[in-house]
Amino acid sequence: MNISAQAQLDAAVRQDTDATTGHLEQLFSRLFLGLVYPQIWEDPLVDMAALQISPDDNLVCIASGSCNMMSYLTAGPASVTAVDLSPAHVALGRLKLTAAQNLPDHAALYQFFGRADMASNMRLYDRYLRHSLDDQSRAFWEGRSPFRRRLSLFQKGFYRYGLLGRFLGAVHLVARLGRVDFSRLLAARTQTEQQAFFDAEIAPLFDMWLVKKLAGFRASLFGLGIPPAQYDKLAADGGGDVLPVLRERVRKLTCDFPIRENYFAWQAFARCYDPSPDAALPPYLQAQNFEALRSYANRGRIVNQSLTDHLTTAPDGSKQGYVLLDAQDWMNDAQLNALWREITRTASSGARVIFRTGGTADILPGRVAPALLGRWSYDDEASRHGSARDRSAIYGAFHLYHFEG
Template sequence: MNTKAYFQNKTLSSVFKNWVLDFFATKQFFSEAKPQNKLIQSQTWADSHIDLEALALKPAANIVTIAAGACHALAYLSTKPAAVHCVDNNPAQLALLEIKAKALMHLPDYDAVLKFLALPKQSDNLKRYQRHLRANLSDQASRYWQQRNLLGRPRYYAFSQNLQEHGYYNLSLRCLRFLLKQLGARFDKLQQAQNLEQQNRIFEQDILPALQNPYFLFLMRRRFVLHRLGFKQNQISRVKNANQDEVSQILIQRLRRLFCDFALHDNHFAQQVLGQTYQITQQQSLPLYLQKAVFPQLRQYAHRVHPQQSRLIDFLQQQHAESIDAFVLQDHLDYLHPNDINTLWQEINRCAAPGAKVLIRSLGTQLPLPQRVFQSTESHWQTNPLRNQELQSKDRCALYGSLFVFEKINKSN
């Protein structure tokens, strides 16, 4: 299709604009709240390599993390932790975590795990589920994966298709990618790039014009579209407070970094945005928890992953003082009111063992912690801004605006 000629026709342009608005302006797209009993994301959008470098986890560490897509939590097993508590209010995310962990534990070998969790169009995965996993799932996880959709297929059929295409965020990403293709983006050319120089040149010539198209910019100014892409209102405000540019311009900057600052063949985040499946022939491009080098340790320690259906604050209130060595909050603070952050940090401070670390990501570039959370505590926390920037610059996900690592230091020391 000649996109340029297509949009020069005023009538067709109006038709396209109305189609786009109708497509996004459904009831579910207007809704800011994400579904609470449906899968939000099938993979974690955070670089596990950076997590491990930032946290420097020691053996027998007690870890608390947001469950998200489970990739990062399973990667932590490579450090031989005492426990990885994965907290989420959404049972769908916990069911995903559990089936991934049980796949590591009960499937026959590494190749079977790779086929089950990484490769699309594997009809044998239905047999793998029935033979090795179903009986080992908890009742709650089993009910989730056995539930049928409108076509009468159980949810576990996702593993015979392409798991990475399932989930609220993944559907939004596919819609966004479809729109950009209609506006002329040539993602196929980017996939053919051989080095960073070619990636940069192709991005400027074949991707950026679509991102700067008036129709795309128009949609990125619509709040309901941003909500459907996963941005809550306080996240949008946080991004804008950090940079007075439009959200669309910030998105363009981060996509440029994702596609231009890291080799595509090493970056599964970029591959997923481009619509590719995992490149299993290149181990370094796989999520860490799917790499063969760490598989023996993950298989040995997968039973130490503990799904926790709860709010994070409620879970921490049930833990003993100074019992947790690492907290991985991801972008959880972006979703909270400052008063809720203050309450949460009080519990983190109480539960944190000496030397404990807290990992925080944010869509904005500023620390999402009010200054008052550090006041009136028996301990203080330190962070290294230069180290934070270094870690952020190496994070291949590239879609967050900042990363912060805090370490608990007793005042008596």
């Protein structure tokens, strides 16, 4: 076990002195030492529209599955530094960066990370990646989890694994108990058909006794990367009940975007990307972006640190964009203020901060000191637009702040 990573995760998640909550937070942090997100669940197109990435921009983001870092690189910024407390996420991000620079063509990149289920992926790794990967990441991927060599996940359907992949597998099991077949949804030709499928097939699942019972446990959403503090925020949006909030977010994922254009829906309902030639994919996996990704991949790096700790090493005014994902939902007031002190110190004039929240409200006013937050302006219109266009549909809201200097 990586003791340093465990200690950092415990500190990041710990919010409550209540014994029961404390035990849940400790369990959650231990789960985060392993692979949680094989794919990130924030829409990079929404991010890139809000960040307005330019060639002079130095960005810092939380990595998760690193689809965001890889996609931002296709826009050609000066640098993208990704941070993550999970050693597994760091190893995944470094594998993706190595692949972008060393695999021979887009077809190989798509096979490895788009399909992620072919026996020949082992040959791609041995020939193109193994000797270019750093020692720590190579040891991770060539080592064993309790039951298998980790690298073999890319032969068996990578997106079925990790904490999120297994959570989605459990969701499919419940759907089978309710006799729901998602193939009809994936074949839908119109959003009207998608809405009809949701109303007839998915919505009734939320009335099942088993679903109601499971949703009442604060640990039930650990597979979505939702710790106790964030669960409580979701429940607050539902008047104390998380189930109506989950129902609405599944409805948005199912209905608000054409199914052929929403790879998040494919991951949820098929546990893979759409295999069609014109399928929607994360920007870094799209053929038209391959040459840009290869050209700029050397501008990306990923480190095993918290965002606050990393920023303490950055010069004043050196960053133009910050991507916080939903990490602030995990933080207490002291952690929030420590983070925003470093963001404000390292931000150049006009810098942008984007983040998601489990609930619908912006969590910063009243918690971050006015002397800090007062130097930033909230972009209400862009935030509302980003919230509406985020195809992952898992969050309550998207938020954008501009630095006024």
